[in-house]
Amino acid sequence: MPQIQTTTERIKGFAREAGFELCGVAPVSGDWGDPRELGHFPEWIAAGRAGEMGYLEARNEAGELKRAAIENVAPWAKSVIVCAINYNTDKPYSTEIKDSSRGWISRYAWFGNGQGKTMDYHHAILARLRRVEAAVQSHAAEFPGGALQTRCYVDTGPIVERVFAKYAGIGWLAKNTCVINQQHGSWLFLGTILTSIELPAEEAETAFVNPPSDRCGSCTRCIEACPTGALVAPYQMDARRCISYLTIEKRGSIPEEFREQMGNNIFGCDICQDVCPWNGHAKPSTGITGKPPREMPVTRAEEFQPREELVAPKLAEMAKLSREEFNRMFRGSPIKRAKYQGIRRNTAVAMGNSGDAAFRPLLQELANDEDDVVAEHARWALQKITSQQTT
Ligand code: SF4
Numbered sequence: 042m043p044q045i046q047t048t049t050e051r052i053k054g055f056a057r058e059a060g061f062e063l064c065g066v067a068p069v070s071g072d073w074g075d076p077r078e079l080g081h082f083p084e085w086i087a088a089g090r091a092g093e094m095g096y097l098e099a100r101n102e103a104g105e106l107k108r109a110a111i112e113n114v115a116p117w118a119k120s121v122i123v124c125a126i127n128y129n130t131d132k133p134y135s136t137e138i139k140d141s142s143r144g145w146i147s148r149y150a151w152f153g154n155g156q157g158k159t160m161d162y163h164h165a166i167l168a169r170l171r172r173v174e175a176a177v178q179s180h181a182a183e184f185p186g187g188a189l190q191t192r193c194y195v196d197t198g199p200i201v202e203r204v205f206a207k208y209a210g211i212g213w214l215a216k217n218t219c220v221i222n223q224q225h226g227s228w229l230f231l232g233t234i235l236t237s238i239e240l241p242a243e244e245a246e247t248a249f250v251n252p253p254s255d256r257c258g259s260c261t262r263c264i265e266a267c268p269t270g271a272l273v274a275p276y277q278m279d280a281r282r283c284i285s286y287l288t289i290e291k292r293g294s295i296p297e298e299f300r301e302q303m304g305n306n307i308f309g310c311d312i313c314q315d316v317c318p319w320n321g322h323a324k325p326s327t328g329i330t331g332k333p334p335r336e337m338p339v340t341r342a343e344e345f346q347p348r349e350e351l352v353a354p355k356l357a358e359m360a361k362l363s364r365e366e367f368n369r370m371f372r373g374s375p376i377k378r379a380k381y382q383g384i385r386r387n388t389a390v391a392m393g394n395s396g397d398a399a400f401r402p403l404l405q406e407l408a409n410d411e412d413d414v415v416a417e418h419a420r421w422a423l424q425k426i427t428s429q430q431t432t
């Protein structure tokens with residue numbers, strides 16, 4: 042006799058067919074209350090910890106922070122499907138790079154499309170998420186909750202995805218503020234589908250009352266390793282201090298107090314994930330299954346494979362990029378978010394932090410750049426190299 046599948050198991054099956062390695066379904070709320078982590082979001086915003094990321098402060102017509110509760114953006118939503126793909130590769134971690142001529146680009150931004158161009162993971166994940174959505178839609182009558190509504194998001198939606206990832210069973214919310222899965226670590230791309238599916242009470246309660254256990258234990262490696270003190274307390278990050286924010290989101294000048302700690306990071310920062318023992322145990326991804334979505338110009342073997350030139354790139358090459366080359370090299374890539382100015386600004390800082398006098402000629406050129414921000418950071422870098430050589 043065929044086994045009767047639960048609603049959650051049924052949806053997990055659709056996600057597996059779409060190539061996701063992990064999937065779960067979280068109830069939006071219930072008799073047991075709302076996810077308590079969302080309660081901290083307004084405090085985090087009020088404390089100014091979002092920095093210049095104004096989109097995080099988006100409010101609905103009633104003036105409520107959209108991300109503080111799903112009801113604030115989608116009152117019809119009763120559950121959230123969370124899908125995840127592990128994007129780890131067998132490439133080194135940033136903490137293993139000792140060559141001072143090289144910078145660091147966060148590993149989530151390395152992927153190619155097989156034609157020498159970068160591929161934005163948002164598109165790759167969204168295309169797969171749409172397959173899950175289509176499967177759920179085509180079986181709508183089988184799911185509880187009446188007329189089915191759905192909405193897909195990858196990163197850009199007005200919801201705090203990692204909180205729902207926890208209650209969907211993907212992993213625990215760790216002291217470095219990432220979601221960690223016991224087998225896959227924290228190198229996870231997340232995609233979410235808001236749905237009007239009302240999970241049966243037993244499934245909803247299990248998801249809410251028994252999320253994955255916090256396995257950080259007494260470890261504090263990420264907090265100790267964070268160069269800027271952005272992990273101001275376990276489970277709490279001040280984005281204004283985080284190198285990911287400073288190198289990607291922050292426009293204009295980077296506060297001098299953080300420049301030295303930025304090290305060789307030119308786009309993002311992986312340190313608090315690189316030092317995490319759960320990522321030490323995690324294997325490179327092998328679980329991406331199924332053909333890539335038709336709309337992705339990749340073969341199965343190429344999807345989520347890193348472009349070699351983005352793994353610890355040569356700082357000199359990054360500094361010399363013309364605007365046209367930057368646009369060509371990073372078309373369709375998350376790296377474009379830092380903009381041409383940001384990447385050259387960050388590269389100048391990294392060259393200064395290397396202490397390598399061989400960068401002087403390049404930095405002198407940048408110090409006369411028509412972009413004032415780049416020029417000022419290059420002057421800072423020149424001074425840094427000089428001070429390192431006279432001490
Ligand atoms: S990404 Fe880097 S700067 Fe940000 S919290 Fe982690 S270690 Fe600190």
Ligand code: SF4
Nearest residue numbers: 215216257260263317
């Ligand atoms: S480094 Fe330790 S404390 Fe930090 S997230 Fe990993 S297990 Fe948790």
